[in-house]
Amino acid sequence: MPPAKTVSVRRARPNDVPALVSVFRSVARERVYLYTEKVSGDQVGRMKKRLKDRKSLIAVAEVDGKVVGSLVLERGPAAKSAHLRTLGISVMKGFRGIGAGSALMEYAIDWARANHVKKITLGVFSSNPAAVRLYKKFGFELEGRLKNQFLIKDEFVDELLMGLQLSP
Numbered sequence: 825m826p827p828a829k830t831v832s833v834r835r836a837r838p839n840d841v842p843a844l845v846s847v848f849r850s851v852a853r854e855r856v857y858l859y860t861e862k863v864s865g866d867q868v869g870r871m872k873k874r875l876k877d878r879k880s881l882i883a884v885a886e887v888d889g890k891v892v893g894s895l896v897l898e899r900g901p902a903a904k905s906a907h908l909r910t911l912g913i914s915v916m917k918g919f920r921g922i923g924a925g926s927a928l929m930e931y932a933i934d935w936a937r938a939n940h941v942k943k944i945t946l947g948v949f950s951s952n953p954a955a956v957r958l959y960k961k962f963g964f965e966l967e968g969r970l971k972n973q974f975l976i977k978d979e980f981v982d983e984l985l986m987g988l989q990l991s992p
């Protein structure tokens with residue numbers, strides 16, 4: 825049996841941008857997990873901007889020095905929502921199920937607590953049980969359901985709105 829792969833997580837650096845784009849692009853191309861299907865130049869620009877924003881987080885998961893996953897906690901532009909961050913996570917096919925998603929979630933939640941974030945929010949397709957289970961494992965609760973919100977491979981799916989309250 826091959827040895828278990830060790831996953832390490834850290835904050836992303838500017839020179840991770842090509843690897844971040846490659847992870848995002850490969851997961852987007854699967855077309856069933858993310859809203860984004862094609863990674864545009866605009867999104868790359870936003871990623872670079874977010875990397876510089878100390879109030880947002882981009883974390884990467886590495887296996888043997890290769891970036892195999894990423895997690896974003898994005899701050900919205902409005903003061904009304906300054907207390908929350910929106911979460912997005914992607915682990916490349918071939919590296920799922922080895923703990924990268926959990927390691928990223930743990931890192932992000934610790935970061936959020938240390939940065940006085942009060943709530944983490946996200947949307948996930950009802951057709952993605954692995955992601956829903958991951959979020960529930962970290963204490964996220966179902967807060968809403970937008971019925972038949974997306975059409976994926978000829979099937980309507982709901983959008984589940986989930987949230988993790990970190991402090992009142």
Ligand SMILES: CC(C)(COP(=O)(O)OP(=O)(O)OC[C@H]1O[C@@H](n2cnc3c(N)ncnc32)[C@H](O)[C@@H]1OP(=O)(O)O)[C@@H](O)C(=O)NCCC(=O)NCCS
Pocket residue numbers: 851857858913914915916919920921922923924925926927947948949952953954955957958961
């Ligand atoms: C969802 C995702 C991030 C999970 O990452 P991962 O590295 O595979 O997760 P882990 O190996 O740390 O497993 C974490 C938990 O996820 C759940 N999980 C993982 N794979 C699963 C599967 N095939 N079926 C059901 N649950 C699964 C389990 O609860 C697991 O915890 P457990 O083993 O203690 O029960 C990953 O599958 C992924 O990137 N998928 C494609 C992109 C995506 O769906 N992003 C989220 C969009 S909202």
